[in-house]
Amino acid sequence: MLNKQIFSGRGLRERGNWRALVLVVFTLLAVGGIILSLTKGALSISLHEIIAAIFSDNAGPSRQVIWNIRLPRTLVGALVGINLALAGAILQGVMKNPLADPHIIGISSGAGLAGVTIMVLFPHQEYLVTPIAFVGAMASAVFIYILAWKGGIRPVRIILAGVAVSAFLNSGISALMVFYSDRVHGALMWMVGGLSARSWPHLDIILPYTVVGGILALLGARRLNLLNLGDDIARGLGLNVEVSRIAMTAVAALLAASAVSVVGLLGFVGLIVPHAARLLVGSDYRYLLPASAILGVAVVTLSDTLARVAFSPIEIPVGIIMAFIGAPFFLYLLRRDA
Amino acid sequence: MSIMQTENLELAFDGKAVLKKLTIPVEKGQIISILGPNGSGKSTLLKALSGNLKPDKGSVYLDGRNLAQLSAKVIARKMAVLPQSPEAPKDLTVRDLVEYGRYPHQSWWQGKSQEDDQCVDWALVQTGLLDMSSRIVSTLSGGERQRVWIAMALAQKPEILLLDEPTTYLDISHQLEIMELLAEFNQEHNITVVMVLHDINHAAKYSDCVVILHQGEVCAIGKPEDVITSHTLRTVFGVESEIMMDNGGRPVVMITGLTKRRGQIK
Numbered sequence: 001m002l003n004k005q006i007f008s009g010r011g012l013r014e015r016g017n018w019r020a021l022v023l024v025v026f027t028l029l030a031v032g033g034i035i036l037s038l039t040k041g042a043l044s045i046s047l048h049e050i051i052a053a054i055f056s057d058n059a060g061p062s063r064q065v066i067w068n069i070r071l072p073r074t075l076v077g078a079l080v081g082i083n084l085a086l087a088g089a090i091l092q093g094v095m096k097n098p099l100a101d102p103h104i105i106g107i108s109s110g111a112g113l114a115g116v117t118i119m120v121l122f123p124h125q126e127y128l129v130t131p132i133a134f135v136g137a138m139a140s141a142v143f144i145y146i147l148a149w150k151g152g153i154r155p156v157r158i159i160l161a162g163v164a165v166s167a168f169l170n171s172g173i174s175a176l177m178v179f180y181s182d183r184v185h186g187a188l189m190w191m192v193g194g195l196s197a198r199s200w201p202h203l204d205i206i207l208p209y210t211v212v213g214g215i216l217a218l219l220g221a222r223r224l225n226l227l228n229l230g231d232d233i234a235r236g237l238g239l240n241v242e243v244s245r246i247a248m249t250a251v252a253a254l255l256a257a258s259a260v261s262v263v264g265l266l267g268f269v270g271l272i273v274p275h276a277a278r279l280l281v282g283s284d285y286r287y288l289l290p291a292s293a294i295l296g297v298a299v300v301t302l303s304d305t306l307a308r309v310a311f312s313p314i315e316i317p318v319g320i321i322m323a324f325i326g327a328p329f330f331l332y333l334l335r336r337d338a
Numbered sequence: 339m340s341i342m343q344t345e346n347l348e349l350a351f352d353g354k355a356v357l358k359k360l361t362i363p364v365e366k367g368q369i370i371s372i373l374g375p376n377g378s379g380k381s382t383l384l385k386a387l388s389g390n391l392k393p394d395k396g397s398v399y400l401d402g403r404n405l406a407q408l409s410a411k412v413i414a415r416k417m418a419v420l421p422q423s424p425e426a427p428k429d430l431t432v433r434d435l436v437e438y439g440r441y442p443h444q445s446w447w448q449g450k451s452q453e454d455d456q457c458v459d460w461a462l463v464q465t466g467l468l469d470m471s472s473r474i475v476s477t478l479s480g481g482e483r484q485r486v487w488i489a490m491a492l493a494q495k496p497e498i499l500l501l502d503e504p505t506t507y508l509d510i511s512h513q514l515e516i517m518e519l520l521a522e523f524n525q526e527h528n529i530t531v532v533m534v535l536h537d538i539n540h541a542a543k544y545s546d547c548v549v550i551l552h553q554g555e556v557c558a559i560g561k562p563e564d565v566i567t568s569h570t571l572r573t574v575f576g577v578e579s580e581i582m583m584d585n586g587g588r589p590v591v592m593i594t595g596l597t598k599r600r601g602q603i604k
Binding site: 015233238 | 388389409412415417425428429438441
């Protein structure tokens with residue numbers, strides 16, 4: 001167990017090298033995932049053709065496929081990976097709870113009920129799914145925060161309020177699906193989460209959140225580190241604990257809501273990617289946040305490629321692939337570290 | 339001159355008064371110990387002094403300024419706080435943890451300065467941890483871990499150090515080691531120490547001033563030899579005791595038994 005040896009008493013420099021190594025490996029995985037996602041699919045396209053299509057005007061036969069389908073889809077997938085992984089990493093720190101993820105603060109159930117409502121009741125207004133889901137996600141996050149507020153915020157109250165509100169909203173989703181069982185297919189796909197037919201407009205929606213949210217998350221890294229020392233210590237070191245907690249939760253909510261409203265309720269990334277990253281680079285958020293973001297890109301792009309190729313010509317939602325492969329891998333990491 | 343002062347400090351939980359009109363001066367450069375039975379309000383008083391709990395009535399003054407009106411960072415540059423049995427993330431090294439002590443002196447746009455590194459080194463040397471600085475905190479023994487937390491507090495370069503039962507869970511030699519360390523910082527660097535203690539003899543041996551709390555009120559305050567008496571121990575703790583004086587003129591307490599049987603104490 002290489003990381004264990006290094007963490008348990010050898011030099012700081014070795015640990016720095018180890019972190020750098022992990023980041024390099026994650027980056028290679030992410031780049032590999034992006035390349036595979038661009039090249040593999042119903043039509044196999046060589047890397048050379050892709051580069052030619054992106055950087056020159058030569059209208060080759062595969063140019064349409066790349067520009068209109070593969071490239072935007074891959075980029076949306078990458079950004080979704082970043083957003084959900086960052087949101088999960090932040091929430092696990094803020095709540096000091098290993099099970100905290102975008103579900104916990106109501107993002108998923110809020111987006112879910114809003115999105116499914118549109119899909120089922122107003123199937124001709126599908127373009128409204130993304131904005132309404134975003135509003136639903138943020139509304140339920142704010143609602144949970146208000147419910148949990150009692151002269152300040154205690155993480156355990158948020159988590160309990162989140163569980164209750166999510167159960168309430170999810171029952172609404174179930175009710176819709178029961179009443180309109182003839183229309184649930186699209187809604188079901190969206191509940192699982194998928195990148196099918198995601199294109200440039202979706203990228204435009206999510207990109208600003210990734211940029212702003214990513215920067216704010218990195219600026220908050222030291223605050224997250226302090227919060228992990230416990231409220232009393234953090235306050236004693238001069239951190240405004242309440243303000244930091246609200247601010248970082250808000251950043252996580254924006255990151256997750258923008259991702260979920262675009263691709264549906266991709267559950268797995270926000271929970272397990274940050275844990276996997278933490279097991280490998282440690283709990284210092286200055287390293288954990290970038291590592292989670294990069295690993296998020298790798299996991300989503302690789303899974304989406306597999307989702308397209310594995311049962312070709314049938315495409316399955318990426319959410320299924322991700323949980324199916326990721327969960328056992330995560331259990332392996334967990335066992336190995338214990 | 340008082341570096342800290344509480345004035346008519348009142349604090350209640352769920353309508354039940356825990357601190358009742360406490361007015362306690364903390365003199366600069368002294369070691370002040372807070373003693374009292376369980377539930378007497380010791381920890382609550384310390385949390386009010388640190389700003390972790392807001393008083394319901396009355397105020398806490400730090401250098402003559404109302405604590406409630408100072409920002410957390412300004413407070414943290416003057417005062418370091420060590421709660422009872424703090425816990426660090428599992429993979430932090432000693433140096434990582436001590437570096438957090440510099441947080442109140444850093445701004446978010448700049449990284450570590452040379453001064454930060456010097457302060458961390460100094461804190462590690464003072465606590466005898468320099469050789470262990472790349473060890474993982476969670477693998478250390480209880481006494482070593484407590485020294486790491488104290489080193490973190492020292493790296494803050496505070497004028498006041500607040501500690502809540504710094505010797506709990508330690509064996510007797512490590513308890514003394516922590517007490518000696520605190521006495522040394524107090525003498526050599528003029529750091530004012532305010533701490534909650536359980537051990538009356540430790541308080542008697544190391545403190546300049548002892549505050550005895552009883553049901554949220556100050557039962558006695560002053561020099562150990564004036565305050566720690568058989569009479570006080572009987573009324574506050576419900577124990578019988580014999581008190582001797584050591585060579586330095588400080589009281590040494592030998593508890594001889596309960597005043598009444600447990601069930602009868604009111």
